[in-house]
Amino acid sequence: LAKTTQPISMDSYEGQEVNITCSHNNIATNDYITWYQQFPSQGPRFIIQGYKTKVTNEVASLFIPADRKSSTLSLPRVSLSDTAVYYCLVGDVGGYQKVTFGTGTKLQVIP
Amino acid sequence: SQTIHQWPATLVQPVGSPLSLECTVEGTSNPNLYWYRQAAGRGLQLLFYSVGIGQISSEVPQNLSASRPQDRQFILSSKKLLLSDSGFYLCAWRMRGTNTEAFFGQGTRLTVV
Numbered sequence: 001l002a003k004t005t006q007p008i009s010m011d012s013y014e015g016q017e018v019n020i021t022c023s024h025n026n027i028a029t030n031d032y033i034t035w036y037q038q039f040p041s042q043g044p045r046f047i048i049q050g051y052k053t054k055v056t057n058e059v060a061s062l063f064i065p066a067d068r069k070s071s072t073l074s075l076p077r078v079s080l081s082d083t084a085v086y087y088c089l090v091g092d093v094g095g096y097q098k099v100t101f102g103t104g105t106k107l108q109v110i111p
Numbered sequence: 112s113q114t115i116h117q118w119p120a121t122l123v124q125p126v127g128s129p130l131s132l133e134c135t136v137e138g139t140s141n142p143n144l145y146w147y148r149q150a151a152g153r154g155l156q157l158l159f160y161s162v163g164i165g166q167i168s169s170e171v172p173q174n175l176s177a178s179r180p181q182d183r184q185f186i187l188s189s190k191k192l193l194l195s196d197s198g199f200y201l202c203a204w205r206m207r208g209t210n211t212e213a214f215f216g217q218g219t220r221l222t223v224v
Binding site: 034036038041042043044045046049085087098099100101102103104 | 145147153154155157160168170199201203205212213214215216217218220
């Protein structure tokens with residue numbers, strides 16, 4: 001499994017765009033990049049997944065450079081309800097892959 | 112649609128007592144199943160994962176064990192709880208053979224006293 005490195009915490013004001021970067025220098029050819037969101041006392045929830053370039057859904061965008069050694073989760077116009085821990089995972093496409101989480105980034109949105 | 116059930120939601124157990132947490136998945140077959148533990152203010156630690164009935168992989172040597180007696184049932188057990196077993200336990204499933212996301216249960220808050 002490729003190891004991931006994220007900032008431990010980030011603060012942002014409401015209405016701002018937040019970018020959380022994850023480093024995964026040892027990413028393998030078959031690895032996808034997946035981001036999860038976790039609120040206190042809840043299980044993580046899938047946000048977005050990508051392999052290369054840019055992926056966008058109704059919640060976030062994921063930017064992946066050509067070398068795929070890092071990725072950036074972008075949350076547009078955050079609100080207080082976006083305060084959570086965000087995890088970056090890198091893993092193989094196969095369903096046999098164990099799903100291992102790193103320490104995550106604690107995002108605090110400030111009014 | 113697929114759903115995952117995990118119970119109980121909260122549990123307070125004395126040191127040395129046994130533990131059994133159950134997780135069941137509905138609406139899918141042959142899922143990969145996972146048990147995680149999260150200590151207060153910490154990240155998720157993968158404890159066990161299973162790719163099939165009776166097939167258990169342990170990630171961290173500890174006071175816990177897991178079993179998968181049926182395709183969609185995953186049980187976390189302990190014969191004698193330790194104080195350090197306190198934490199938030201999460202069960203998750205993932206569709207096998209794909210890169211789809213993992214789906215998590217609501218978790219069990221275990222306090223060993």
